[in-house]
Amino acid sequence: MPQQARAQATRKSIVEGSAKVFLDVGYARTTIAQVAAASGVTKGALYFHFDSKEALARAVIEENLSATTAIGLRVLSGGYSALESLVRISAGIASELIEEPMTRAAVRLTMEDSDLQFREDVPYVEWIKTCETLVQRAVDEGSVRDDIDVQTLARFLVSAHTGVDTVSGIVADREDLLQRLQEMWTMVLPGIVPPDKHVQYLGLAHLVRQPEVGTQA
Amino acid sequence: MPQQARAQATRKSIVEGSAKVFLDVGYARTTIAQVAAASGVTKGALYFHFDSKEALARAVIEENLSATTAIGLRVLSGGYSALESLVRISAGIASELIEEPMTRAAVRLTMEDSDLQFREDVPYVEWIKTCETLVQRAVDEGSVRDDIDVQTLARFLVSAHTGVDTVSGIVADREDLLQRLQEMWTMVLPGIVPPDKHVQYLGLAHLVRQPEVGTQA
Numbered sequence: 001m002p003q004q005a006r007a008q009a010t011r012k013s014i015v016e017g018s019a020k021v022f023l024d025v026g027y028a029r030t031t032i033a034q035v036a037a038a039s040g041v042t043k044g045a046l047y048f049h050f051d052s053k054e055a056l057a058r059a060v061i062e063e064n065l066s067a068t069t070a071i072g073l074r075v076l077s078g079g080y081s082a083l084e085s086l087v088r089i090s091a092g093i094a095s096e097l098i099e100e101p102m103t104r105a106a107v108r109l110t111m112e113d114s115d116l117q118f119r120e121d122v123p124y125v126e127w128i129k130t131c132e133t134l135v136q137r138a139v140d141e142g143s144v145r146d147d148i149d150v151q152t153l154a155r156f157l158v159s160a161h162t163g164v165d166t167v168s169g170i171v172a173d174r175e176d177l178l179q180r181l182q183e184m185w186t187m188v189l190p191g192i193v194p195p196d197k198h199v200q201y202l203g204l205a206h207l208v209r210q211p212e213v214g215t216q217a
Numbered sequence: 218m219p220q221q222a223r224a225q226a227t228r229k230s231i232v233e234g235s236a237k238v239f240l241d242v243g244y245a246r247t248t249i250a251q252v253a254a255a256s257g258v259t260k261g262a263l264y265f266h267f268d269s270k271e272a273l274a275r276a277v278i279e280e281n282l283s284a285t286t287a288i289g290l291r292v293l294s295g296g297y298s299a300l301e302s303l304v305r306i307s308a309g310i311a312s313e314l315i316e317e318p319m320t321r322a323a324v325r326l327t328m329e330d331s332d333l334q335f336r337e338d339v340p341y342v343e344w345i346k347t348c349e350t351l352v353q354r355a356v357d358e359g360s361v362r363d364d365i366d367v368q369t370l371a372r373f374l375v376s377a378h379t380g381v382d383t384v385s386g387i388v389a390d391r392e393d394l395l396q397r398l399q400e401m402w403t404m405v406l407p408g409i410v411p412p413d414k415h416v417q418y419l420g421l422a423h424l425v426r427q428p429e430v431g432t433q434a
Contacts, residue, residue: 155397
């Protein structure tokens with residue numbers, strides 16, 4: 001393997017190893033020695049790539065932002081209606097949380113945020129903006145009522161999704177997450193879809209539990 | 218002060234002091250010495266009341282459960298309709314989170330839960346049950362559609378409230394929490410109130426931002 005590729009592979013192992021440790025014991029109790037052990041590298045090699053625990057945490061959060069952005073882009077390139085895209089993105093993010101330790105670690109780090117001063121790259125802000133664009137398109141397409149404030153609905157959808165994830169995580173270790181998310185959309189859609197479009201759009205909630213949703217486009 | 222009253226006052230100071238420290242630095246980094254200093258007691262006095270950091274964390278969470286239960290009871294004894302009670306309880310809990318370090322500390326400890334094994338007294342479970350009782354009453358009173366599953370709606374309301382709190386906390390340090398909560402009810406009510414009752418019940422969302430709501434009955 002050429003040197004640069006080897007360096008990139010090592011860096012990747014370290015980020016994955018640190019995600020496992022952060023997820024397991026939280027930011028404060030994570031030690032560089034644990035991360036080195038979990039990554040299968042020496043502390044020296046680790047310090048060559050990351051100069052602090054905070055740098056490791058940032059790398060995990062950035063890695064996850066890329067993964068989340070990738071889910072969004074995959075769905076957006078699928079040619080779905082805007083409302084269907086919103087449902088598919090929330091389903092894709094939930095599947096990621098169920099399957100990917102990196103994502104769960106990033107969420108845990110974000111929740112423990114208050115001491116970490118990661119605020120300059122708050123994940124929710126970007127997510128809310130993407131959502132706003134889609135809600136505006138949904139209004140234009142007639143699938144969301146035009147008397148609803150676009151920004152308010154976008155923020156509410158992100159918040160509701162986040163709360164469903166949090167409560168499912170605490171109460172059921174996320175085992176019921178997709179079911180709860182489908183229920184969320186079942187509760188929310190009748191209030192935001194114009195009454196004469198209910199037949200056309202209320203069924204979108206059922207998309208959530210189709211395994212391929214969000215992961216393919 | 219008689220000896221028992223003095224002991225109770227000391228215990229109260231310690232629980233309040235530990236809430237401040239937990240809120241400030243999180244569970245993992247909290248030390249008994251910091252709690253003793255924040256409480257104005259000696260480490261000896263502290264150990265007389267609490268034998269471990271985990272016992273302190275449990276006391277904060279229990280104290281907060283009592284406060285949340287008290288909000289619920291105050292609202293429930295107010296003679297409001299069930300749907301109005303649901304709105305008032307969520308407003309009351311939000312106000313408590315804005316004003317009370319004890320409540321914020323308990324929420325932080327719950328979020329950091331995964332290592333703390335506080336699972337036997339998961340706060341959400343009780344809250345969802347209370348909500349279920351109120352949603353069933355709201356269905357009986359005709360303010361919530363009778364084709365909605367009571368348990369599902371109860372869990373969704375608790376989840377949505379939790380997410381609104383989380384996102385407001387991360388993005389705006391809870392400064393916009395009451396506004397976001399009003400928006401949540403504005404988004405949710407049209408979907409759950411029967412269409413012929415919209416005029417009567419949709420205005421309940423505005424209750425959230427009245428300062429006395431939830432704190433009095």
